[in-house]
Amino acid sequence: MADTAVDSARPEEGAPDAAPAEKAPISRLWYYARFHLKALLVGGALTFLGSILGLVQPIIAMQLIETLGEGGSLRTLLVLLAAAVLAGAVLEAFGPYIMQRAGQDIILTVRRRLVSQLVHLKVPEVDRLKPGDLVSRLTSDTNLLRTVASTTVIGGVTGLIMLVGGLVVMAWIDIVLFGITLAMALLVTVVMLFVMPRIGQATEASQTALGQMGAVLERIFTAFRTVKASGAEEHEIGKLDEAAIRARDKGVMVAVWEALAGVLAFLPVNIAFLIVLGVGGSRVATGDMTISSLIGFLLMLFYLMGPITSLTAALSQLQTGLAAVRRVEEVADLDAEDLNHGRRTAGDGPAAVVFDDVEFRYDEGLEQVHHGVSFTASGKGLTALVGPSGAGKTTVFSLIERFYPVNSGRVLVDGTNVDDWPLGDLRRTIGYVEQDAPVLHGTLRDNLIMAAPDATDEELHDILGRARLSGLVERLPDGIDSLVGYRGLTLSGGERQRIAIARALLRRPRLLLMDEATSQLDAANEAALRQTMMDAAEQTNVIVVAHRLSTVTSADRIVVMDAGRVRAMGTHEELLEEDKLYRDLAAEQLLTSEKD
């Protein structure tokens, strides 16, 4: 598939309730549908019975004409016909309803699985994905799947049975006319075999274009202010428009192939009708066939329009659905994390971190980021990681959190290799404050309790106090229940950082990792942030990627990193004496802070 957000389909590892990997889309479809088999079977049986009653109606009508000709009583046949019409209508209402419900249940199953898969994706997978495209797979593609998983399969099977049933009845009425009809039915089949896959391909292209639109939209909204400030509205509108046009064009192609399928399905039937009329008429004239048989046959031919329509619709829906399944399953096949696998370790107090000769690169084709990094940070207190931009400081945190696997060497937390920790336990031990956008859309309360759903109001207020946020809560219109805007945009950078710290502290971490914001904070915010950090360091092990001199000077130990290596360790005073790079960094920071 060209230019999609998800480039490859790999078997998932440890994803909950995994569907069989590397299977044809049709097996994947079955995998989802089988959970709702009972409803599908009941709905299908009712619809099928309804169709059978439809099939019976022309036969009763034929009997009626014959009885009329013979001057017999019509009462029983009329009652039968009325009963068949009524029961058919009731069944055809209930059957589809039950199947539509099953269809919605199937979507729910698929969406639940996808949501769980998306949230558990491994970080490297997310690095290369476009969230907008993923959203369209979760919403639009799963919706396409609904029809195919329910009505299509049953509709198709019913249509096929009706078609075969109709042909059998026709063969019983007149074998010559049946031969003509059968030839036309075969023609329809050949045409469909050619057209149907085109519908699937066009649908997949159309859904891909829709996903691309989602990706462009997501790109705009994640940098909305930058787009405006850069005057890039028209440029971005152009990009969105390109994707929208592509989606339209591909959608039109789907319509073209579907229209063609409809016409090509009926053309042979219409031709069959004319031939049957001609040949049948002459057979009636020669006495080889009765007029009632010809009328019955023609009624059957008309009746066949129904099954042919539902078969054609089912086949094209199936193609649409299979295209959707392929896109949905590409996500389901991505690598996901297993939070529970590993040897459980129970510990308390500050959790020590040991880097032992760690080598790491983000991906095979990329440059190595860590070249034998070794350091230890244990016990209570503050450890600052300093060094030039790109030295690999934030990467240290990513490896402690096991967002990526190391290439060689070991990362130990509390004496256990992070690879051996159950991921859920490891991350419960750690509080992590990211450098950017650490506040999510929602209320202040939402932002805190996402890390600790059982936290009481008392605990929340206590943590807000410790993060020097009580003043903010008092100022906000609805206090702790005030909305903080998309990605916390209604807050200042310093407030966002402190909310993120409060969230991390609420989990009572045994290790706090904090990536300082590089943006300048005002004096009050910086002091509040430092105080919060120092308080935390009195109780636990705190490691900070430090960009501010204030953090560095108050740290218990400082690790100086440069180009993926640890070049020195010590206190501020020791390093000022011993390490030139540190001296330069400190001098540079001092100059900057003096200028401010």
Ligand SMILES: Nc1ncnc2c1ncn2[C@@H]1O[C@H](COP(=O)(O)OP(=O)(O)OP(=O)(O)O)[C@@H](O)[C@H]1O
């Ligand atoms: N997800 C990623 N995929 C590929 N390369 C990455 C990724 N994250 C970081 N890098 C690269 O790894 C190197 C180290 O990045 P890292 O963020 O650890 O540096 P840093 O010392 O924290 O820098 P800064 O002080 O600017 O935050 C950089 O060259 C960066 O471009």
